[in-house]
Amino acid sequence: MLNFVVMPTFLKKYIYILLRYKIAILCCIVAVTAFLGYYATRMRTDNSIEIWLSNDDEDMAYYRSFLDKFGDEEFLVVAFSAVDMFSPNCIREINTLAEKMKKLDGVRSVASLAEVFKDKVASPHFKEIVHRQNHPFLALFKRQMTTDPAYQKTLISKDGKTTAIVAVVKCVGPESRKQLVAEVKYLLTDMVEKQKAAGNKVRTYHVAGPSVVNAELDRMSKQDMARLTPLMFGLSVIVLGCLFRRASGVLIPVITVGVCFVWVTGCFVLFGQTMNMISNMLLPLTFIVSLATSIHLISHYYHEQATDQDCHNQLEPQDGRVFACASTGSESRNIAAISHTLRHVGVPILMTTITTAIGFLSLVTSNIPPVRVTGLFMGGCAVLTFIVSMTMIPILLSFVPLGDRIWLNIRKRFCLPRTPQIADGVLSSSGSKRGGTVMVLEEEERGISTVLDILWYFITRHRNGILLSTLLVGAVFVFFTLRIQVESDIMASFPENSHITRDNAFIEKHLMGLLPVEIVADTVNGASILQPNVLKNLWSEIQSFSLAFLLTFVSTAVALKSV
Secondary structure (H helix, E strand, O other): OOOOOOHHHHHHHHHHHHHHOHHHHHHHHHHHHHHHHHHHOOOOEOOOHHHHOOOOOHHHHHHHHHHHHHOOOOEEEEEEEOOOOOOHHHHHHHHHHHHHHHOOOOEEEEEOHHHHHHHHHOOHHHHHHHHHHOOOHHHHHHHHHHHOOOOEOOOEOOOOOEEEEEEEEOOOOHHHHHHHHHHHHHHHHHHHHHHHHHOOOOOOOEEEOHHHHHHHHHHHHHHHHHHHHHHHHHHHHHHHHHHHOOHHHHHHHHHHHHHHHHHHHHHHHHOOOOEOOOHHHHHHHHHHHHHHHHHHHHHHHHHHHHOOOOOOOOOOOEOOEOOOOOOOOHHHHHHHHHHHHHHHHHHHHHHHHHHHHHHHHHHHHOOOHHHHHHHHHHHHHHHHHHHHHHHHHHHHHHOOOOOHHHHHHHHHHHOOOOOOOEEOOEOOOOOOOEOOEEEOOOOOOOOHHHHHHHHHHHHHHOHHHHHHHHHHHHHHHHHHHHOOOOOOOHHHHOOOOOHHHHHHHHHHHHOOOOOOOOOOOOOOOOOOOOOHHHHHHHHHHHHHOOOOOOOOOOOHHHHHHHO
16 A cells, blocks of 8 residues: 555656656557547437336336237327318328338337228128118227227327327337337428428327337437537637636646547447446547546646745655756646656546546445446546546646746645735735734735635635534535435426427327336236126226326227227
8 A cells, every 4th residue: 555655755756667668558449439439429319118127126027028918009190180081082191191100120010090991891781880880880890999098098089189100119229229210200390391391281290109209319418418428629719718727737738628529429339338428428428537637746846846946956866867857947847747747646546537437436325226336337437536636637637848937827826825924724815903813915916816815705604604504504515305205207307398398298288198107917827818707897896096197008808898
């Protein structure tokens, strides 16, 4: 274990190797960055239900067994309204759209009003009813569709003015789901264009369902990263420019953060992971940790330069080797500043890295795979950021020349006052006594140092009141923290004015719910579920459900009862 006695010797050896072979080390970093950058460009996003359950989870095993028995349960719904939904033109339009959707990759089957109409036309039983009652075919068809519980609020609304085309989807991955949703929306756009060209009334189509929700979550996740990443870098450039006022103070942190970004993203993809709503936090957290480490190192480096210490005998020969640059001049001051910087802030940054890694690694105890994976990679990211920062930043700083004018500006901004008068541990800018506390600042001290000094003076004067206020506010926050509620509704992830929220609300209002609840009824002793007494009991059980969130039922018992 390192201690403060052997640390200077270790640092001298480390800095010697780092600066002696800095070109070779930089070439290795560039090569690794290029390699991981290739994988970083292949980052995918997946927010499907499967990623939230572990492979060995009982719920996941049951879900897979359900799919094996009943097939795919993911679906996509296209809905629209019309004044006369049972007119020949509307039936023809529904049939055209349903037939086009059948041809799309990933669509297993399509249920629509047109499909039921074609079945009724070919049904001898229905023809007999038409002949016996002597009513128009479409009138009888409308009456049966709007009163049959098998179709009501699934394919047709109660008022008969809104219909749904339901496509059962077999999705092999997020990209195929995204492509399918895009193709469906293209079909609807084409339908609208044809309606405009024909001079007909343009319909408003609504698209929803689990497939659409997953595809939209993937799109929003990618959009957030594409929008937030440039914003983070842009704001950091402004802050770094205001803080350091030097090109090196801006470029070196940005380059370091960029390398950490690429390494973390590349490793994430290399280990077969995909981004989701949870793991999207990985890149902003990487940005925060790497930028904070860079600022600590560079600000202390500038402070060490500003003290203008002599670098003679600061770097002693190691094993008979001597730095070629360890003589006089600005380059020797750079090496001395790097040495002092790593000596003073290296260990604190290392301790911060270890505690940060431990904090994130605690998430590996979670039962939710995305949370567990994000915690694991974030812990590794903290360690990776420390290694990259402690390697790249000293090397890059060694290339930065030190001019006298720049050096004087840095001294003015970063050095402590040359002749401070201290009383009771607090400085006073006016030199006058305030309650026994005096502070003296040079006239050249401005900006953030002045603000921090004023803040320190205020805190020391009113520490009892501030402590009491903090405890009271903390107690209030603890009270509300204990009352926090967990929201698992995935639709809460979307803004209220988004198109997917509006489409979802329209379909749920006029037709079906879009979050299915599958209830499996098994028989014992190998009995058939299609026995009359079994179906009668099943129908009784279904009718006993009075849950407010269940909008409609679709089952074998419901279908047979309608027959």
